[in-house]
Amino acid sequence: xxxxxxxxxxxxxxxGAVFYACxxxxxxxxxxxxxxDAFKTGMLTNYAGxxxxxxxxxxxxxxxxxxxxxNGFLDNPSATTLDAAKPAYKAAYLSYQATSAVYFGPASxxxxxxxINTFPPATSQIERGIASGNYRFDQPVVSDSxxxxxxxxxxxxxxxxxxxxxxxxxxxxxxxxxxxxxRMKTLVSNTAAQWNGPYRxxxxxxxxxxxxxxxxxxxxxxxYELDAMKGPRIGWPFGKRSNNIVxxxxxxxxxxxxxxxxxxxxxxxxxxxxxxxxxxxxxxYLVLLKKExxxxxxxxxxxxxxxxxxxxxxxxxxxxxxxxxxxEEAYRQVQKLLTxxxxxxxxxxxxxxxxxxxxxx
Amino acid sequence: xxxxxxxxxxxxxxxxxxxxxxxxxxxxxxxLIRFWWRGWITALYVTPPFHFTYWGFEWVQPLxxxxxxxxxxxxxxxxxxVTLGLFYRPAIVIFFLGFTYVELIDVTTYLNHYYFIxxxxxxxxxxxxxxxxxxxxxFGFIKPRLxxxxxxxxxxxxxxxxxxxxxxxxxxxxxxxxxxxxxxTWLPSKSHLPIVGSFMYDDWVAYLFSWFxxxxxxxxxxxxxxxxxxxxxxxxxxLFHAATALFFPAIGMFPYVxxxxxxxxxxxxxxxxxxxxxxxxxxxxxxxxxxxxxRNVAAGLVVVYVCVQLLVPIRYLLYxxxxxxxxxxxxxxWRVMLMEKAGAAYFTVKDQTGKKSWTVDNGQYLTxxxxxxxxxxxxxxxxxAHYVADQFKAKGVAGPKVYAxxxxxxxxxxxxxxxxxxxxxxAKKLSWRPYDWVLPxxxx
Numbered sequence: 001x002x003x004x005x006x007x008x009x010x011x012x013x014x015x016g017a018v019f020y021a022c023x024x025x026x027x028x029x030x031x032x033x034x035x036x037d038a039f040k041t042g043m044l045t046n047y048a049g050x051x052x053x054x055x056x057x058x059x060x061x062x063x064x065x066x067x068x069x070x071n072g073f074l075d076n077p078s079a080t081t082l083d084a085a086k087p088a089y090k091a092a093y094l095s096y097q098a099t100s101a102v103y104f105g106p107a108s109x110x111x112x113x114x115x116i117n118t119f120p121p122a123t124s125q126i127e128r129g130i131a132s133g134n135y136r137f138d139q140p141v142v143s144d145s146x147x148x149x150x151x152x153x154x155x156x157x158x159x160x161x162x163x164x165x166x167x168x169x170x171x172x173x174x175x176x177x178x179x180x181x182x183r184m185k186t187l188v189s190n191t192a193a194q195w196n197g198p199y200r201x202x203x204x205x206x207x208x209x210x211x212x213x214x215x216x217x218x219x220x221x222x223x224y225e226l227d228a229m230k231g232p233r234i235g236w237p238f239g240k241r242s243n244n245i246v247x248x249x250x251x252x253x254x255x256x257x258x259x260x261x262x263x264x265x266x267x268x269x270x271x272x273x274x275x276x277x278x279x280x281x282x283x284x285y286l287v288l289l290k291k292e293x294x295x296x297x298x299x300x301x302x303x304x305x306x307x308x309x310x311x312x313x314x315x316x317x318x319x320x321x322x323x324x325x326x327x328e329e330a331y332r333q334v335q336k337l338l339t340x341x342x343x344x345x346x347x348x349x350x351x352x353x354x355x356x357x358x359x360x361x
Numbered sequence: 362x363x364x365x366x367x368x369x370x371x372x373x374x375x376x377x378x379x380x381x382x383x384x385x386x387x388x389x390x391x392x393l394i395r396f397w398w399r400g401w402i403t404a405l406y407v408t409p410p411f412h413f414t415y416w417g418f419e420w421v422q423p424l425x426x427x428x429x430x431x432x433x434x435x436x437x438x439x440x441x442x443v444t445l446g447l448f449y450r451p452a453i454v455i456f457f458l459g460f461t462y463v464e465l466i467d468v469t470t471y472l473n474h475y476y477f478i479x480x481x482x483x484x485x486x487x488x489x490x491x492x493x494x495x496x497x498x499x500f501g502f503i504k505p506r507l508x509x510x511x512x513x514x515x516x517x518x519x520x521x522x523x524x525x526x527x528x529x530x531x532x533x534x535x536x537x538x539x540x541x542x543x544x545x546t547w548l549p550s551k552s553h554l555p556i557v558g559s560f561m562y563d564d565w566v567a568y569l570f571s572w573f574x575x576x577x578x579x580x581x582x583x584x585x586x587x588x589x590x591x592x593x594x595x596x597x598x599x600l601f602h603a604a605t606a607l608f609f610p611a612i613g614m615f616p617y618v619x620x621x622x623x624x625x626x627x628x629x630x631x632x633x634x635x636x637x638x639x640x641x642x643x644x645x646x647x648x649x650x651x652x653x654x655x656r657n658v659a660a661g662l663v664v665v666y667v668c669v670q671l672l673v674p675i676r677y678l679l680y681x682x683x684x685x686x687x688x689x690x691x692x693x694x695w696r697v698m699l700m701e702k703a704g705a706a707y708f709t710v711k712d713q714t715g716k717k718s719w720t721v722d723n724g725q726y727l728t729x730x731x732x733x734x735x736x737x738x739x740x741x742x743x744x745x746a747h748y749v750a751d752q753f754k755a756k757g758v759a760g761p762k763v764y765a766x767x768x769x770x771x772x773x774x775x776x777x778x779x780x781x782x783x784x785x786x787x788a789k790k791l792s793w794r795p796y797d798w799v800l801p802x803x804x805x
Contacts, residue, residue: 036553036558037552037553037558037559040552040553207552207553208550208553209550210550210610210611215550227724231722235720240719240720241719241720241722242719243717243718243719244718288549288562289546289549289562291773294775335707338705339705339768339776340776342703342704342705342736343703343704343705343768343769343770343776344703344770344775344776346703347546347701347702347703347770347773348546348773349550350546350547350549350550350701352733353703353729353732353733354728354729354730354732354733356404356728356729356730357399358401358405358470358611358730359472359611359612359613359614360472360611360612360613361472361473361474361612361613361615361697361698
């Protein structure tokens with residue numbers, strides 16, 4: 001009879017099962033994936049090597065230039081020196097938009113985006129910090145909105161900003177600006193260092209699509225960024241949450257007047273991630289999955305949404321109130337794009353729009 | 362075959378019941394510890410401010426941080442007691458009630474195998490699974506027995522048969538058989554697997570999985586019931602569920618539950634042999650079988666249970682429209698890994714006059730998991746709309762109207778509008794009637 005063999009099999013499977021169930025790692029990237037998939041490996045290598053790592057390198061370089069320019073302004077505060085620094089500021093903020101979408105792995109571990117781009121800035125908290133000299137940048141949530149680009153936006157470009165750098169509290173104010181700059185540079189270079197370290201390999205060899213896999217991160221971030229466009233970037237300042245009462249000063253880059261450029265750059269970069277730049281991206285993966293029509297539909301919708309954003313008259317912060325039809329149109333097109341990502345694309349790539357690991361059937 | 366088991370008053374060996382009790386207890390122990398360890402108690406039952414309750418069970422609410430951990434701790438202890446057969450009856454009663462309570466807190470955590478566990482725990486409440494090889498018997502709390510009425514094994518086999526056969530019947534649809542969906546969508550995401558990975562983009566593999574899966578579910582029970590084919594059939598059980606565990610790890614404990622539970626189809630002699638490998642067995646035992654003192658009541662209840670279990674999975678026949686789309690009659694019907702569905706749901710609140718409007722930030726009220734589940738299931742969309750209405754009422758908006766713009770994709774079909782976006786969902790009552798506000802699948 002076969003009893004002992006079956007018993008053994010059952011015992012092995014059950015032990016294995018409990019062991020396996022208890023050792024699965026939570027939400028982190030699979031450290032030792034097996035098997036291979038040349039397409040996925042190639043796609044992820046393209047993302048890491050040609051898009052993500054260069055994006056952080058570019059941001060790092062732009063921040064260095066910005067620091068030099070801002071120091072020039074701080075050493076000799078005037079409208080002229082500020083004007084001289086503004087292109088560097090714009091270049092750095094636009095460069096950030098190419099990294100905004102890849103908020104997972106090292107960036108997420110360092111809370112990079114939270115610290116570097118939580119808007120609107122908490123202006124009175126910033127002023128209190130300057131006055132007391134008592135501020136900390138390393139407390140999650142609490143110190144999110146007193147640093148990063150939004151803090152610089154307020155400190156450098158708010159009305160009468162220049163004058164405040166010559167007043168009695170100007171040394172404290174200058175120190176605050178320098179601290180913000182230093183903090184941004186550190187965060188970005190630490191993120192870049194991790195990407196250039198072991199994280200890159202684990203990203204490129206993560207071939208699954210479950211929670212915590214590279215493909216799931218990418219698709220989820222597409223949805224997340226579009227949700228942010230629909231929410232804090234455009235929708236909320238436009239009054240979508242507040243019965244159409246406009247909160248123009250809550251938009252991204254309000255004081256510097258860069259709102260529109262930033263939004264367009266954000267979406268343009270997102271599209272670039274979607275198509276994978278000049279290499280293979282999620283769009284090509286969809287084609288491999290025999291979803292060519294969907295791949296093209298999403299690509300086309302990106303273009304429609306970008307044109308709709310471009311059609312909003314400058315400055316965008318004024319258009320929220322003055323040109324609601326154009327803003328509404330852009331909002332609708334972004335929502336259409338978000339819908340495609342959250343439903344068809346997520347479905348086709350077997351990605352769940354959630355960051356929480358869970359069982360399903 | 363299955364039916365024959367019930368009429369008989371003949372007694373059979375208690376051994377299968379004992380194996381069942383021990384493996385069930387151990388699996389629950391492992392499963393709950395895993396649940397705890399992965400942080401799901403907090404993520405699912407402590408953090409969310411809102412829960413999708415079951416109709417009629419709105420009073421089932423989480424018990425707070427300490428309360429939930431305490432409850433799961435009690436369940437873990439009960440699972441251990443059931444395994445050991447110590448204070449078995451109170452332990453399994455508490456386990457059944459506690460486990461079911463946890464599952465009733467939030468519809469978005471519904472899994473077929475959690476429902477299965479609740480049902481099996483309910484059955485075990487009534488079965489004398491502690492009459493042999495248990496601490497209850499060892500300490501003399503109860504009289505040990507070697508034989509039990511045949512239906513006590515039969516009812517568990519029936520429960521297993523139900524899961525498999527209904528799961529098989531559910532697969533007999535055009536998407537599954539003719540388009541090999543959702544397998545065709547899911548398998549390419551498994552291309553990382555060694556050796557088999559490279560085949561995952563091939564259509565024939567999706568068809569193979571679909572047809573083999575359907576055939577397995579439909580017929581495995583009959584091969585397990587037949588003494589001659591049983592060992593081979595169990596080999597297939599191991600193979601099939603090992604494959605599902607490998608390919609679909611997100612399915613969780615389900616494969617292991619089925620592998621362990623399928624042992625119930627083996628004979629008494631087999632289980633006696635199995636138990637003989639265990640230490641501390643009592644050998645000299647009274648010969649007279651266990652008798653239910655409420656024998657006629659028990660027989661009546663078994664018939665009622667069987668009928669309910671047969672009818673619940675086919676209640677969908679009472680509803681018009683595509684089952685996968687409306688999901689009316691979808692839950693509690695052993696439809697396991699049957700479709701790929703994803704949605705995006707946008708809600709707008711208007712005041713009585715319709716002049717003021719607010720869009721809703723779902724992330725403010727729901728966890729990503731809850732939002733994902735809600736976005737493609739009509740009853741959850743309605744419940745959420747009511748909740749949103751309550752939130753706005755509390756904020757001072759009188760008579761808020763809630764409109765939903767929801768898009769859903771099903772089995773790779775392009776996403777389309779799911780519910781009528783002109784209907785005020787706040788005014789729609791939750792009911793058993795067909796949803797007149799869900800748009801038909803085909804005509805838009």
